[in-house]
Amino acid sequence: MGDKKVTGRAGRIIPFILITILALIYLFPIILMFSTSVRTNDEVFNTSLGLWPQEWHFENYTNVFNVMPYWQYFGNTMFVTLMNVLGTVVCTPLIAYSLSKIQWRGRNVLFAIIMSTLMIPYTVTMVPMYKMWTKVGLTGTFWPLIIPAFFGYPFYIVILRQFMLTIPDELMEAAEIDGANSLKVFISVILPLSKPGIATIVIFSFMSTFSDFLGPLLYANSSAHYTLSLGLYSYMNEHTVDWVGMMAATALFMIPIMIVFIFCQKYLMDGISTSGLKG
Amino acid sequence: MKKKRVLCVCLTAAMLTGLLGGCGSAASTSTTSDAAASTEAGTAATSAAAADTQAAESTGDKETVNFWYLWGGDEAKYIEQIIAAYNDSQDKYEVVGLSTPDQQKVLTGISGGNGPDITDDFGSDMANYANENIALALDDYIAKDGIDTSAFVTGTLDQQQYDGKTYAFPISANVFALYYNKDLLKEAGYTDPPKTLEEMEEMSFKLTKSENGQLTQLGAPLVPTSYWYNSITFDYGTDYGQVGNLTPDNEGFRNALTYLHDYVAEFGSDAVNSYVTSGQSKVNSAQDPFLAGQAAFRIDGTWFYKMAEDAGLNFGLELLPAAESQNGQTYSYLDTSCFYIPSTAKNPDGAWDFLKYITMGDGAKMFITLKKDLPALNSLLDDPDVTSNGDSYSVYLKVLSESTLKTMPSMLNGSDYATALSNAVDSVMLGGSVDDAIATAVSASDGLK
Amino acid sequence: MKKTKMTNREKRNNKNGFLFVLPWIIGFLLFSLYPIIMSAYYSFTNFSAIKDPEWVGLDNYAYLLKDNLFWTSLKNTLVYVALSVPITIIVSLILAVLLKIVKVGKSFFRSVFYMPAIFPVVASTIVWLLIFDPISGYLNRALRMIGLTGENWLGNPPYTKPALVLMTCWGVGTTVVIILAAMGDVSNELYEAAEIDGANTFKQFWYITMPGIAHVLVYQVVLAIIDGFQYFTQVYILCSAQSGNLSSGSAGTQNSLLMYPLYLFQNAFTRLKMGVASSMAWILFIIVFVLTLILLKVSDRFVDVK
Incomplete structure (x- = not known):
């Protein structure tokens, strides 16, 4: 198990073969999605044709734009997602800073409460939240999907707090001796050093909002407010199921996420490795 | 820095x-x-509507009536035509249509207070909507305008009434008929479609093919899963009873289950169930077993005709044949599509005006001729513009005029009851006995309202 | 002099600390505490989003106790959680160990295993529907190639939960990366010492790696349990795909796909019984809470929490 030594050639080759097989299995559904998206509807369930398409029907992709207002849904999705990211970035670092670097009465109690709210299933608060948003007249708008982000999600707070704990106190003390107050210390010392942690929560928040389904399902009432998740789902409510169209739409849905993933992969992996996700 | x-x-x-x-x-x-x-909520809805691309800016001084409908695609275009015709026909209201194919979304919109002024749904849901105060009772409007509700085909208004009040008007009647694949019947040596229900059941065994423990051709009309057993149940002249006296143990349902039981015993539970599961997720797509030419029979509504035509099938359409015991009397399962005004409508008067137009006025005829649905208005049954709708149409019109129409009981726990029945079907499908399935359904439906 | 300065600082800290977390406190009151209290209140009332709540006492709970579908959904979710939690954790462990051992193409493999975790659930569920199709799906086709008959994965009740767990296993990327990171934190000296003592790879894993990452595993198990009890979107999508019509309320053969949150959702938004849905929410809350507490208590005995 150690980094140094793994015994024998077999000890190296067998794991490699295993991991390759597993990787192929994990890749399969993704390949299948792309492969189905360029077929004709008649070929979808004809599995004997194999994964490689006989002909490439890229028109399936252009058809998506005819069937659903893709750009409108994409715009809606991006708006909700970016607002969530903004909310998370704006409020989480200060909260995490207070919980990790400032000694104050009640801090530990508060952190315990935050940890325990992680345990509340979404379904428990679903009905009252719905009722609440209804009362203030915001169902059918984007706001129920956005406003809570500006008050900090416990999951992200915990991640960032753990990350900030790894920043040495000496750096803060040096700044404090120079007469900086808490906010100044936060801005000049903690924030710059927390970049990897913040990047992690940005990516998490982006990914989870972008693909969220239940939230828009509850709060978007008309197709003017549909996100891509709902747009994709509404493919299934039509009288006829257009499998290739749905797969092409799925692929178009995946592309923004994959771009973010490819660009942020290193940040994300490093972030997870160094941050408090480890418990 | x-x-x-x-x-x-x-x-x-x-x-x-x-x-x-x-x-x-x-x-x-x-x-x-x-x-x-x-x-x-009203203000927020207005601002939301303003953000909407289909905002009501063009309305001028006409009052806006928001109309959400469950139809999409081509059907949505027909609805928009009707809306345009209505808007041209008068100066008081401007109807703004929105295709919202998810019932759930309509309900959440209504309960959020920023839903439509008028919308459509299935008649079977109306009892619940009435009880939950989602739909507005129309009685005051009916009395004020002196509407004669006997204009609707007998039976089609039943589902929209609850506790002595009327909550919706039907726009179309959904009745069911039997499609059969002529090529497959011919191949098995049949020149004619079945004359009785029993004959259809017998033929379905011969029309089923299996290979290596898997079905390759489906003889029984088991896909879509929800239509066949209700149709058979009603075909014996029996039904599921009424609230207070629910009868899942009726003769027809028992016969339907017995048929499934024998079919499963012959071809194997796994084989039949796999075929049905697979077929069900492909219903109405190019891979639908009937549309792909791999199923002999299909019990379905008017909308299926065009799909079968487009699939290039050599198929026929008949009334679901009567059971021997019924001496030629046919029956059909009836469901209605209807329009109602939500209790949170901001412009109920305008909604009522449009409701009259689309269910009883010129809109009704447009709807039926464009969408090729079956009319719920007596006056349209022999209207030449309607009867000329095509071959399939005459079969379904015959169902409307000749068959006895039966509906599911109008009840609050309608979905619980439907679940109890479909669970009974599932358990027979999985190899269980008919008696056990019915006993479970009886105990599950006990006390439903 | 010095002492008063400290006190001032403490005061300032108390003020600033509190001020900085104020957004969360407000958010907590609005979006956690208020809904939880209201949910408890609603659970004793009869209401829909349109009707105002009307006090009915314990009626909703009594109704649920007699409701077959409630018990079916609870059973389905418990079976799913019981299967998915251990299996996903073991699969994640295996993948993490392999990633740790294999040196060639490490970051490529890591990305491959992580990728499904970012796949939108709506999209992945539809893809899996194609894979699980009993007649023409790729899974059964692969099984037939090796001489097995294949199963009706999403249509035959005993196989639905394993099929769902398989889908979940595909999306364990985050857990894998976290476990991998935790493994990296286990001191190399321990392995070196073990090597000198002649401990084999398996022994090293069991006696060094496992204790070293145990606290992480406990945390992941807790998260997996909570996720398991919230399992919703996948079955929602599968059920609408299978019935072709949401209003039928169908949830798989004999309701074998009717997960607890799905039935809760149906009660709240389709059957319009929000009071009953709130009762379900509270029952779920208590189950999750008790399970988590038990787990944390038990793990305290075995795991040296850092």
């Missing part, structure tokens, strides 16, 4: 704005009464 400070000030400012916004909404939650909250 300076840049960062500016950034941070901005961030803090943004956060504060968020905070204040949050506090503002919090304050209004706690201080406003429900009545005030609903006005708020």
Whole structure:
């Protein structure tokens, strides 16, 4: 198990073969999605044709734009997602800073409460939240999907707090001796050093909002407010199921996420490795 | 360094704005009464509508009536034609249509107070909507305008009534008929479609093919899963009873289950169930077993005709044959599509005007001729523009005029009852006995309202 | 002099600390505490989003106790959680160990295993529907190639939960990366010492790696349990795909796909019984809470929490 030594050639080759097989299995559904998206509807369930398409029907992709207002849904999705990211970035670092670097009465109690709210299933608060948003007249708008982000999600707070704990106190003390107050210390010392942690929560928040389904399902009432998740789902409510169209739409849905993933992969992996996700 | 400070000030400012916004909404939650909250809902809805690309700016001085409908695609285009015709026909209201194919979304919109002024649904849901105060009772409007509801085909208004009040008007009647694949019947040596229900069942065994423990051709009309057993149940002249006397143990349902039981015993539970599961997820697509030419029979509604035609099938369509015991009397399962005005409608008067237009006026005829649905209005049954709708149409019109139409009981726990019945079907499909399935259904439907 | 300065600082800290977490406190009151209290209140009332709540006492709970579908959904979710939690954790462990051992193409493999975790659930569920199709799906086709008959994965009740767990296993990327990171934190000296003592790879894993990452595993198990009890979107999508019509309320053969949150959702938004849905929410809350507490208590005995 150690980094140094793994015994024998077999000890190296067998794991490699295993991991390759597993990787192929994990890749399969993704390949299948792309492969189905360029077929004709008649070929979808004809599995004997194999994964490689006989002909490439890229028109399936252009058809998506005819069937659903893709750009409108994409715009809606991006708006909700970016607002969530903004909310998370704006409020989480200060909260995490207070919980990790400032000694104050009640801090530990508060952190315990935050940890325990992680345990509340979404379904428990679903009905009252719905009722609440209804009362203030915001169902059918984007706001129920956005406003809570500006008050900090416990999951992200915990991640960032753990990350900030790894920043040495000496750096803060040096700044404090120079007469900086808490906010100044936060801005000049903690924030710059927390970049990897913040990047992690940005990516998490982006990914989870972008693909969220239940939230828009509850709060978007008309197709003017549909996100891509709902747009994709509404493919299934039509009288006829257009499998290739749905797969092409799925692929178009995946592309923004994959771009973010490819660009942020290193940040994300490093972030997870160094941050408090480890418990 | 300076840049960062500016950034941070901005961030803090943004956060504060968020905070204040949050506090503002919090304050209004706690201080406003429900009545005030609903006005708020109205304002929010207006602003939401303004953000909507289909905003009602073009309405001029006409009052806007928001109309959400469950249809999409081509059907949505027909609806828009009707809306345009209505808007041209008068100066008082401007109907704005929105295709919302998910019933759930309509309901959430209504309960959120920013839903439509008028919308469509299935008749089977109306009892619940009435009881939950989702739909507005139309009786005052009916009395005021002196509407004669006997204009609707007998039976089609039943589902829209609850507790002595009328909550919706039917737009179309959905009845069912039997499609059969002529090529497959010929291949098995049959020149004619079945004359009786028993004959169809017998033929379905011969029309089923299996290979290596898997079905390759489906003889029985088991896909879509929801239509066949209700149709058979009603075909014996029996039904599922009424609230207070629910009868899942009726003769017809027992016969339907026995048929399935024998079919499963012959071809194997796994084989049949796999075929049905697979077929069910492909219903109405190119891979639908009937459309792909791999199923002999299909019990379905008018909408299926065009799909079968487009699939290039050599198929026929007949009334579901009568059971031997019924001496030629046919029956059909009836469901209705209907329009109702939600209780949270902001313009119920305009909605009522449009409702009359589309269910009883010129809109009704447009709807039927464009969408090729079956009319729920007596006056349209022999209207030449309607009867000329095509071959399939005459079969279904015959169902409407000749068959006895039966509906599922109008009840609050309708979905629980439907689940109890479909569970019974599932358990027979999985190899269980008919008696056990019925006993479970009886106990599950006990006490349903 | 010095002492008063400290006190001032403490005061300032108390003020600032509190001020900085204020957004969360407000958010907590609005979006956690208020809904939880209201949910408890609603659970004793009869209401829909349009009707105002009307006090009915324990009626909703009594109704649920007699409701077959409630018990079916609870059973389905418990079976799913009981299967998915251990299996996903073991699969994640295996993948993490392999990633740790294999040196060639490490970051490529890591990305491959992580990728499904970012796949939108709506999209992945539809893809899996194609894979699980009993007649023409790729899974059964692969099984037939090796001489097995294949199963009706999403249509035959005993196989639905394993099929769902398989889908979940595909999306364990985050857990894998976290476990991998935790493994990296286990001190190399321990392995070196073990090597000198002649401990084999398996022994090293069991006696060094496992204790070293135990606290992480406990945390992941807790998260997996909570996720398991919230399992919703996948079955929602599968059920609408299978019935072709949401209003039928169908949830798989003999309701074998009717997960607890799905039935809760149906009660709240389709059957319009929000009071009953709130009762379900509270029952779920208590189950999750008790399970988590038990787990944390038990793990305290075995795991040296850092």
